[in-house]
Structures are given as structure tokens and as C-alpha cells.
Amino acid sequence: MISTELWxxxxxxxxxxxxSQLAKDNPWYRFTEHxxxxxxxxxxxxxxxxxxxxxxxxxxxxxxxxxxxxxxxGALMLFRLVKEYKWVSNWPLAISLGVGTGLAARGAIETxxxxxxxxxxxxxxxxxxxEMISNAxxxxxxxxxxxxxxxxxxxxxxxxxxxxxxxxxxxxxxxxSMAWLWxxxxxxLISQIQVLIxxxxxxx
Amino acid sequence: xxxxxxxxxSLIDKVLDLDPKVIFILLAIxxxxxxxxxxxxxxxxxxxxxxxxxxIENLEPGSxxxxxxxxxxxxxxxxxxxxxxxxxxxxxDNDIKFISVSGGPDDPLIWDHIVTNLLDLKxxxxxxxxxxxxxxxxxxxxxxxxxxxxxxxxxxxxxxxxPIDQFPIMDGVNDATSFDLVIEISSTPAEIIIRQFYTAxxxxxxxxxxxxxxxxxxxxxxxxxxxxxxxxxRGGAEYEYLTNRPRWGIAALDCLxxxxxxxxxxxxxxxxxxxxxxxxxx
Numbered sequence: 001m002i003s004t005e006l007w008x009x010x011x012x013x014x015x016x017x018x019x020s021q022l023a024k025d026n027p028w029y030r031f032t033e034h035x036x037x038x039x040x041x042x043x044x045x046x047x048x049x050x051x052x053x054x055x056x057x058x059x060x061x062x063x064x065x066x067x068x069x070x071x072x073x074g075a076l077m078l079f080r081l082v083k084e085y086k087w088v089s090n091w092p093l094a095i096s097l098g099v100g101t102g103l104a105a106r107g108a109i110e111t112x113x114x115x116x117x118x119x120x121x122x123x124x125x126x127x128x129x130x131e132m133i134s135n136a137x138x139x140x141x142x143x144x145x146x147x148x149x150x151x152x153x154x155x156x157x158x159x160x161x162x163x164x165x166x167x168x169x170x171x172x173x174x175x176x177s178m179a180w181l182w183x184x185x186x187x188x189l190i191s192q193i194q195v196l197i198x199x200x201x202x203x204x
Numbered sequence: 205x206x207x208x209x210x211x212x213x214s215l216i217d218k219v220l221d222l223d224p225k226v227i228f229i230l231l232a233i234x235x236x237x238x239x240x241x242x243x244x245x246x247x248x249x250x251x252x253x254x255x256x257x258x259x260i261e262n263l264e265p266g267s268x269x270x271x272x273x274x275x276x277x278x279x280x281x282x283x284x285x286x287x288x289x290x291x292x293x294x295x296x297d298n299d300i301k302f303i304s305v306s307g308g309p310d311d312p313l314i315w316d317h318i319v320t321n322l323l324d325l326k327x328x329x330x331x332x333x334x335x336x337x338x339x340x341x342x343x344x345x346x347x348x349x350x351x352x353x354x355x356x357x358x359x360x361x362x363x364x365x366x367p368i369d370q371f372p373i374m375d376g377v378n379d380a381t382s383f384d385l386v387i388e389i390s391s392t393p394a395e396i397i398i399r400q401f402y403t404a405x406x407x408x409x410x411x412x413x414x415x416x417x418x419x420x421x422x423x424x425x426x427x428x429x430x431x432x433x434x435x436x437x438r439g440g441a442e443y444e445y446l447t448n449r450p451r452w453g454i455a456a457l458d459c460l461x462x463x464x465x466x467x468x469x470x471x472x473x474x475x476x477x478x479x480x481x482x483x484x485x486x
């Protein structure tokens with residue numbers, strides 16, 4: 001039986017509005033698009049206010065006055081709204097980027113380089129024939145992919161062949177990523193179809 | 205009167221110039237039919253989902269799990285709902301406590317929806333067995349500060365707005381080392397949570413991601429930097445299957461299979477026709 005819930009009808013109206021763009025651009029699609037952007041922006045603003053209230057204000061009340069500095073730096077972002085002084089908002093951005101980069105650098109070398117190299121080296125071992133072949137493919141393709149990025153050495157025949165294998169390896173990896181991304185987009189469609197058929201139309 | 209030139213297209217050209225709307229209609233058919241009449245394709249569990257399941261299976265009752273969320277309402281039903289619900293329900297079934305903290309503005313509301321509507325809480329008490337903290341902006345900085353000193357960063361919870369020190373679940377919970385497992389539900393790069401929790405504090409990390417994150421997660425899984433992960437609807441379906449609680453994930457698997465079969469056919473046919481056309485020209 002078709003749903004009698006208002007929110008399910010609003011959901012169906014918005015989803016079908018989005019899908020209508022597949023035929024051609026139209027006012028129904030534009031309307032639902034604006035509803036989404038407006039709602040998301042308003043929700044983001046409210047949640048940001050609540051996070052400020054939940055983190056900064058209680059900390060200030062507890063006597064952690066360094067939060068004043070953090071709030072002042074954050075408030076500089078509002079200068080983006082004034083064209084003449086827009087450049088001031090670059091400072092908090094620069095601070096955010098600097099802090100982020102500094103924090104990332106702390107663990108990046110170990111997380112993304114050393115442990116990956118260690119894990120690759122651990123693959124050089126006696127194992128079952130299938131596992132040994134699999135490990136050998138992994139190690140060869142890894143070395144060839146790294147070889148592709150050796151720009152400072154004059155390419156010899158051997159290095160050129162390795163670089164070519166590296167390129168093919170990367171193409172395969174991009175293909176895999178693309179296939180997973182395709183699946184991801186399908187997931188969106190499936191979840192919307194499920195709601196429309198099961199909840200809105202009541203067909204189970 | 206000028207002579208009219210009538211262009212005739214071969215069948216190959218007609219198929220290669222097919223209107224995309226025909227593909228949309230075909231896709232709609234292969235998605236709607238299994239939704240109305242399920243086919244029941246078999247399900248195979250991936251090793252990375254199995255490892256995440258096994259790790260949680262081996263946690264002692266009373267252990268504490270941290271969820272770090274960055275889902276968003278748009279992604280939630282499609283990519284995260286099956287795995288998040290199946291996994292959280294499994295924690296409850298095994299008497300494992302959990303705390304949720306959010307890196308995105310939508311996520312506190314999603315957790316409110318999860319615990320209020322979607323979970324069988326089986327007497328789990330708020331503040332004693334589970335806690336929902338609010339939105340912490342700042343990505344890497346927020347994760348780093350939280351992992352270092354929770355109480356210095358978070359003052360009140362999201363659901364009741366009370367100081368977090370008042371909740372029994374927070375007794376002795378001060379930093380990343382207080383958790384037996386951290387699960388990030390997100391499509392942000394996995395290295396951030398690994399850097400700030402696993403590399404810095406040796407706290408085990410598991411991941412629930414969107415399907416598009418597979419290639420990002422795999423190197424960390426291969427290097428044993430994460431205990432396991434699930435990806436998208438498929439990963440959720442696998443977790444539902446393992447925990448024997450079939451819901452949205454398993455229901456959607458038939459659609460995933462039929463749509464992928466259609467895509468493989470379309471790719472094969474279009475490439476074959478393209479090659480035939482090229483060969484004919486030569």
C-alpha cells in the first residue's frame with residue numbers, strides 16, 4: 001500500500017526531481033537541488049554553532065583562556081564576507097594548513113612509508129606456491145611502479161621496460177578504483193530505489 | 205530542386221550511437237526487478253570483512269570501542285547503514301560498550317537516529333554502555349587532540365548536553381589508549397586515523413568505508429595497520445551475513461549483481477562493435 005507519511009512523499013518528490021535531470025534540465029530538478037543545498041548549509045551552520053557551544057564556551061568558563069586566541073583566529077575567517085579585507089581570512093587558513101601539515105608529518109613517514117616498506121619486505125619468504133607467486137607479482141609490480149617515477153635517471157632499455165610495466169600496473173589499479181567507484185554510485189541508486197519501492201509505493 | 209542525400213546508418217553505428225537514456229532504462233529495469241522479486245544470488249565474504257568480524261568476535265565483554273564518523277546523510281543509507289548497523293548491533297549482542305564521536309556536522313544526528321530507531325539496545329543504558337559525543341571540526345587536528353586528551357577537548361555530550369565526566373562510561377577513559385578498537389566510518393583518507401591512533405598509540409583501527417575507498421584501504425590492510433575493513437553496501441551485506449542479521453545490505457545484493465552483469469555486457473558489446481567497425485574500415 002502506498003505510504004501515507006508526509007516525509008516519505010517529500011523524499012520521493014526530491015529523489016524523482018533529481019532523476020528528472022536525466023531527461024533534461026528542468027525547474028523540478030533545480031527546485032530539489034536548491035532545497036538540498038539550503039538544508040545542508042543551514043544544518044552545517046547550526047551544528048557548527050553547537051560545536052562551538054559544546055567545546056569552546058565550557059572550556060573558557062573553566063578558565064582555559066587560550067581558547068580566546070583560537071576563537072579570535074577563527075573569527076578572522078568572517079573577513080571573507082568583506083571584499084576589501086578578504087585577504088585577512090588567509091591567515092586562519094594558513095594556520096589551519098600549517099597545523100594540519102605539522103600533525104600529519106608526525107606520523108606520515110612511519111604510517112605511509114616505513115610500515116609499507118616493511119610489509120613489502122615481509123613478503124620475501126618461503127610460503128605456499130600460490131602465495132609465493134602472488135607475493136612475487138606484488139613485489140615486481142611495486143618496484144616497476146616506483147621505477148616509473150625515476151625522472152632523474154636517463155632511461156635505459158631495462159629501466160624503460162620496468163617503467164612500462166609500472167604504467168600498466170597503475171592503469172590496472174586505476175581501473176579497479178573506477179570499478180569500485182561505479183559500485184559506490186550504484187549503491188546510491190539502489191538505496192533510493194529501495195525506499196521508493198518498499199516505503200513509498202509499499203511493494204514488498 | 206536540390207537532390208536530397210539520405211544517410212543510412214549501419215546497425216553497428218546505430219548501437220554505438222545509442223541514446224544514453226536507453227541505458228538508463230535498462231539499468232532501471234535490472235535494479236527494480238530484483239528489488240520487487242529477489243533472486244537470491246550467493247554471497248561470498250571477503251577476507252578483510254572476515255578479519256574485522258573476527259577481531260570484534262575476540263573482544264572481551266565490557267571492552268570499549270570508539271566510532272569516529274564522517275558519513276553525511278547523503279552517503280549514509282547507501283554506503284554506511286548496512287555495515288554500521290550490523291556491526292553496532294553485534295557489539296551490543298556481545299556486551300561491548302561504544303562511544304561515538306563525529307568529524308562531520310551530520311553525524312551526531314545520524315547517531316541519534318541509529319540508537320533511537322535502528323538498534324535493538326537490549327537494555328543498554330545511555331552514558332553507561334554507550335555515549336554519543338558531538339561534532340568535532342578540524343579533521344587531523346581534532347583526531348590528534350582527541351587521541352591525546354579527550355577531556356580537554358570534549359566537555360559535553362550530544363544527546364543530553366551534560367558534562368561528559370558525569371557519565372560512568374567515561375571513567376578512566378582519557379585518551380586513545382583507553383579504547384580496545386577504533387572504527388572509522390568515513391570516506392576521508394584512512395591514513396589520518398591510522399597516524400593519530402595506531403601509529404601514535406598502538407590502538408587497533410578498523411574501517412567502514414564507501415565502496416570507492418577500497419583502493420585507499422587495501423595497502424594499510426596488507427601492511428597489518430588495520431584489523432580489517434568493510435567497503436560500501438557489499439561490505440555491509442557481508443557483515444549482515446556473518447552476524448546473521450539480514451537487512452538492507454543483503455536485500456540490495458541482487459541489484460548489485462544484476463546491474464554489474466548489465467554493465468559487463470554493455471562494455472563487452474560496445475568494445476566488440478567498435479573493434480569490428482575499425483576492422484571493417486581497415
